[in-house]
Amino acid sequence: MAQAATEPLLQVNGLRTHFFTDQGVVPAVDGVDLEIFAGKTLGVVGESGCGKSVTGLSVMRLVAPPGRIVEGEILLRGENLLSLSDREMRDRRGGDLGMIFQEPMTSLDPLYPVSDPLIEALQAHSKMTKKDALAEGIRLLGAVGIPEPERRIRSYPHQLSGGMRQRVMIAVALSCKPAVLIADEPTTALDVTVQAQILALLRDLQRDSGTALLLITHNLGLVAENCDTVAVMYAGKVVERAPMRAIFREPRHPYTQGLLRAVPRLDHPPKQPLPTIAGMVPNPLRLPSGCRFRARCPWAIAKCATEEPPLMDIGPGHVSACWVQPDFEAPLPAAKKTGGA
């Protein structure tokens, strides 16, 4: 078990990553602050286009043009990753920093057996012979729950199921014992029973090696079962950040509240209409003035159109960017009529 650290292992301050498209500038990540502690899991939740994946890619410095990190700092043990040379950054990736993506098929080269990325990753960061790296690779595949790892290490990606491929990617990411692991929707393409196995695996590894996990997901169930703290993102901004329990019990941002209510749940009565969030996300090229959520917000007041709400302290470790900060139990104001999705 890793000891609870008082200093965050990774700190993201005022991160802005913008995409310079022909149509204009898309502020995909627009002033994001996050921190992750050793052995802990931070969940970043939000819907398509909220900037959660770009945040993860920014930490890895893997944002591709026309995207560019335009502002902010990303501190790993106090060292700003944004001031490192490309070469130094390459050493951090696959060293201190690991990442797993949603689609394991596209992140494994179909022309090479899975031994290849494993050996490459292992040799890149230590002076291992190929033979030792192969043996270590087999051990890692076994550790991530792949049966018959001696045989499977010679398999090509297409010979493995989606769950097995994702395990291979996790083995590759873990081969260098990253201090920080960024997992971007790691189980979205997988069956629920496989998802449960992959998350159990990540929890074990975290317990054993004190890895800090940044779990990017749209699945609030995964957040409840895996995260210590949660950041909810909307249109490029963190709108609420809190310890996991507070996000579910006392969410104070209307978007967080709307998301929680909109999820169909096993333990709710069937065939009842779900409370929805009206409308849809704003066009990132034409973001509204003030609060970016206001057009969909049942609580919006005049001030929301003129002044952008900053993240305000509302409880221990709990911040929310809303002028109203409605109580979760409070009855919603009369619904405004808005267009469909």
Add this chain to the structure above:
Amino acid sequence: MDDLVRVENLVKHFVIGGGFLGGTPTIVKAVDDISFTVKKGETLGLVGESGSGKTTTGRLLLRLIEPSSGKAYFGDQEVFGLSRAGMQPLRRRMQIVFQDPIGSLNPRMTVSNILREGLEPRKLSKAEQESEITRLLAVVGLRNAHRNRYPHEFSGGQRQRIGIARALAVNPEFLIADEPVSALDVSIQAQVLNLLLELQQKLGLTMLFIAHDLAVVRHMSDRIAVMYLGKIVELADSEQIYLNPRHPYTRTLLEAIPIPDPDARPGEPPADPGAQTSRPEGCVFRGRCIFAKEKCAEEPPLREISPGHQSACHFAEELPEHTGGRQADDVQ
């Protein structure tokens, strides 16, 4: 008659490999002898993981693919024995909504043309067509101003609404929804699910709701059939499936689903030996089943264990009470 759709001993085997290059052909039992009914006006949920055969089942009913054997009745009409021409009137009565609204809508057609094509079998006059298009758009919550736009100009949720409008164009009685919301974001998913619930109530639709997400299926369905490797392993009221699951696979599925509530279920998900690579003789689930015994080498039939509740487990009645939670003694 109470049942709108009745499926009897439906089988679909795919043969893979074994071309002139040699190799042993493998038979994949995608759907392996399943029977069920869908009552008029109800929603039957079909839930299962990849390879369970749920999507194949939907496609067989519409004869988008042909079955290996078995029968399906739509009302009194047997579906699989019909000729192509004989199938036409039936196609108007049953429609499907697919998962991927972008892949299932012609990108070169405007919304009004997509709907006009859907309306064709009804042989309406030009004026009637136009007013039907306006009506359909309103029914699914789109604006009339949307009619001249192309699918790519819409968001995922709006495209799914177009897909639903297209399916409703022929006034079907039976709607198959195959993963209709799995590509959508949470807030948009809720809007589309509400739309389907509302349409069912307004139009008296009978639905087969196919999805991998048991929470979504339960939300939408009156009864649920749980599929595993081509078999229905349990079929019961939605409430019973959740509160009193009587097949070990249903329990595995329920326990694997993370609930968005920190107090819903303390503890970690139970260990699961994981997906099987080969299909065992006897019970299809026994390789993964924590309750498996010798008898499971014999294939358990799907049988009624209480009124309206069917399970394909030899020990359905003897399974311990299901707590809904995750407790160590569940796993033994």
